[in-house]
Amino acid sequence: MEGGVSPSDRERRADLDQALGGQIAPRLAVASLNGGVSLKRPDDGAGIEEDQADQRANGFPKVRRDFGPPITPSEMVRHLDRSVIGSPRAKRALAVAAYYHQVRMRRVPGFEMVERVLRDHCVDGKSATDEKLHELTRAITAAIRENPISNRRDSRARKDVCSLLRLYEDQQFLAIKEESLPANRARSKLSKGGRSRRKYADNPSGRYAALVDAFVRERRHTERTSLNRGPLSETSRDVPLIIGQSGSGKTMLARHVADRLWLPFVHFDASQLTESGWSGADVSSIPEQLLKAAEKLLPKGTKRDRVRLASHGVVFIDEIDKKAWVGEGGHDISRGGAQGNLLMTLDGFVDHETGVDLSTCFFICGGSFSGASVGMRNSQHAQKMLIAQIVERRLGLATFGFGTRNAAQPSLGELLDQVGPKDLIEFGIIPELAGRLQPVSMEPMTEALLMRIMEESRESPLRQRSKRLASHGIELRITEDGKRLIAKAVLNQGLGARPLRLVVSRLIEDLEF
Template sequence: MNDLTPQQIVAELDRYIIGQHRAKKAVAVALRNRQRRRSLPPELRDEIRPKNILMIGPTGVGKTEIARRLARLVNAPFLKVEATKFTEVGYVGRDVESIIKDLAEIAVRMVKEEKTAALREKARANAERRLLRILAGLEKPKQAKGPFDLFGVFAPEKTQSAPDPEEQGRLEMLRERYYRGELEDEMVQIEVVETPPVPSGMVGIGGLDEIGQGLQEFFSAMLPKKVSLRQVTVAEAREILTQQETEKLIDWDDVYREAVTRVEESGIVFIDEIDKIVGGYGENGPDVSREGVQRDILPIVEGTTVWTKYGPVKTDYILFIAAGAFHVSKPSELIPEFQGRFPIRVELESLTVEDFERILVEPENALLRQEKALLESEGLQLEFTKEAIRTMAELAYQLNKENENIGARRLYTILEQVLEDISFRAVEYKGQTVRIDENFVRERLDPILKTTDLSRYIL
């Protein structure tokens, strides 16, 4: 993925998102510039920072989806956050550094999943070896015997002794039966380590999320691990032991280092509803709270160092994509410093009838494809005529024009109404092919469309 050209990036986005070529082009160039930056000498590389993007357009036209698909395309840590979240608490909002801390958590989870997948075969082999020893009676569950053992202070690590010939023969016999699949339903007793929950009264106070989280981790580390014995099948035991062995094999310091690097070099933050924090002038003077949120977010976007529990994270090279409908306000009403940090502005177009028609059938995750797959799971085949698809697209466009414009999401409400009865009685149609034509669509939607008030609630 590191060698994707802007044209290839746009082509990949086209597989899932209809239209909005300008926005796709902007994010493709931003992503390619990241790859170009990596090939530069260090002294020049440090001077080049990403050009953040401001997307302007109504809801449901693909702003979030473009950013999310872009991050998934290059396996980059991605976080979507609403700007209004930071106006909820206090005068100027919550601690905006939580954006980077949350992004670091996502990166750690991504790297852990990758390491887990890479180590799975080795962990599974170790788990199967342990499982066979447990089945053969060569490894017994350990129980803490003293109060200090609960904390793991004086609990000695038991070494595995080599089995004698008789035990070795029993082990080989069990191994043969195990690999033939004869032991899958046998019951076995294994140890499961559980971390006791920390009482809610012991952590944090309202609004002090960071302190609460720190206390939570502190008490989790201090409280003894609860070791319980569970009777499970061999198949279940294999999965539990594989997970335990994976945890032993993972180098957590390496995971944290790689996660921080990934956030710094390829992290993408999508800040939605940016138009809702434009400071307007009301009856009681300027709305300084909203402008305060802009000023709070500004250092993160400009480039600063945020301290997380995995180490310091520099935000200089994180790509920030802001988005908003800007129905009431205008981008020029943002504070000048904030505007300057989003030099690339892209206006997304409202969807046309043709766009709605293509959204229903063309993308790899097309809505009609999803509905067909859901009903095929019950043995029912759906067939949509071109006229039916066109009618649904026209109705979506008409409803967006007459009511609130919610973009492609209008198609969900229309499809749900059209297919409601079929979905409800899917078992009765098992083995049949149901043909959805224009008349079928109109029969189900016309009664609602004729009643204006009803259509506002349902469609």
């Protein structure tokens, strides 16, 4: 330990610096407190919140331009290997997606860029408030996202930004600095003997042109950085879809990705999802959940810092297969309409209540895709609705005749690896949503895999109980045959690895009594 900061604390501080792009972490010292992390200033121990005059510069906070280096896919896989055993393809797929999410955080024009330009060219108006300035930042960000801004004078984004600036200036929420006005810029160039700028200087409609030009320059600067090559308009993203049996570790995998990135994590159960306006869960609650998760990571941070962190959070939408379309005519508000709302969420938008920008979040979907997923638990055709059965039919490997099977029948894991958009559509996912999803499968739960989980996983209930007993002077030893019996007992319950904790607890409860 050096200077009161342990290696684990230094790692957490580095992760926080990467998550926020170096905006907060350099000002903090991380100290352990009851096993957690408390954020303190190095000088006086105060929280992140500073004096209002220090936090704001002409109405907008000071924001750094640079981000820390992204976590590489190999680093992410090594982190996941400590807790999640097996499923190497799923780990690699999520690790690559997580890397590009970090790159996208640097490429997509967001709050930081807009705030930086407004801070450089504007000052507070007489009626300025934090809420109004934050509202303007969100509105300009949304305008730039929908229509990439450029030097074309007739571009939609340029007109939208000018209209927003004119509206907020008329209401005295902000004022453009004198040196940023087009006329003043033109006079400085005319003094060098030119006449080409005279019309530009006298044109009242070009009052906000200098500010819009600043957005264009900032955008180009971001494109020229080493990690951000390519146009910022390339913001399309594919959403990983983790397919696996119940208890195979889908949620744990997504949660550990978020932990390594030091980003807020939200687990959303799509089985309760309904169309907007109907009773049930609604995707509109996701921004609020992200903001609450960000508050846990930054308990002493400002609201603006929390919103910025929440806008890069990880959202795991589980049980997406429960909303597969199986209706024959009519309007199914629980399935088809819910999928449409889910598609809108994956496309991203700026939530006007919280300010959270979902277009920069990292979305991961998951599901088991069994016959029971679409309400056919008691149907004789339930097995035919399994996604593996759909793939099997597509590949021409279905069962022949009186139950005979093809000699080269692939395993369940091999079938799940072949899932594509057409299979998802046949299962009941709408084409627009199926085209956005990138399926990747979890390794099916087996006796050998369960034994590896007990022995290797950092979160193994058996290892945790052994350490707990060792602290009281009791050594717990279980033979290979004993572990095999535990694995069989867990598999017999048909819930993946979930019953493992309960089985181990009942096994050693007499020792703990």
